[in-house]
Amino acid sequence: MRLINSRQAWHDAYYPNIKSTTSFGLDSLQLGIVVERPLKHHNTYQIIHQWLAGKVQHCIDVLPIPLQCFGHYLYSPIATAYDLDVAHELVWSILAKQIAQSHLNKENQQKAYWLVRAALKSYQTLVVNKKDYLKKPQKIIKFIKDNYQVELQYSDWKKVWQPLYNNMLFICNELDKQALIPISSLIKQFKETN
Structure with a gap:
């Protein structure tokens, strides 16, 4: 995910089938996994995307409903x-x-x-x-x-x-x-x- 503009970031932060950073982190904590290197299905791009998506979703969550x-x-x-x-x-x-x-x-x-x-x-x-x-x-x-x-x-x-x-x-x-x-x-x- 690239932060090109606000509209694109809003869209990409909710792109289907990509878990948010929070979701991935909670899953890792619940399973007791410490991610030292990305799993095969969580490549570096996906991890960065999830982290940025979580940041954007947090920005959206501060807005009134x-x-x-x-x-x-x-x-x-x-x-x-x-x-x-x-x-x-x-x-x-x-x-x-x-x-x-x-x-x-x-x-x-x-x-x-x-x-x-x-x-x-x-x-x-x-x-x-x-x-x-x-x-x-x-x-x-x-x-x-x-x-x-x-x-x-x-x-x-x-x-x-x-x-x-x-x-x-x-x-x-x-x-x-x-x-x-x-x-x-x-x-x-x-x-x-x-």
Whole structure:
């Protein structure tokens, strides 16, 4: 594992089938093994990977649970539906405070709730794949209708939904920055010592 950037480190720290440093260490202690040289199935690269993964996982563990889930949804290869639900509720809780002061009626507020899912998906594909496949309003509207059976009118997009959607993406970006701070600090620390 190389510490190239925070997003890559988050992903690699949870790559499946690789035990964390803590897990390997506990297994060794329970078995009474002192590892003087790596076992055949634990080559030097794997041991370094596990050590770095443990460091990154520790950085993630210091975050509040909602931010952990938000980051897991974006970057972890083992993210779950629970991570998506918590990330959604986190973005919605911030947005709902802003919507309460706006002119949106109840029906549109319910639609906005599901529009958050499109914003999360859009943001994820943008930061992970560097390409946003939900860039056009037609694709966003289709995504919401196909996945959540919520209909948004294209004629209302620029006036009602576009500003709201842009705000959702802004919230995602701010939460992403917060979630990556501990890992960025770790990477900076490693670069300064090497």
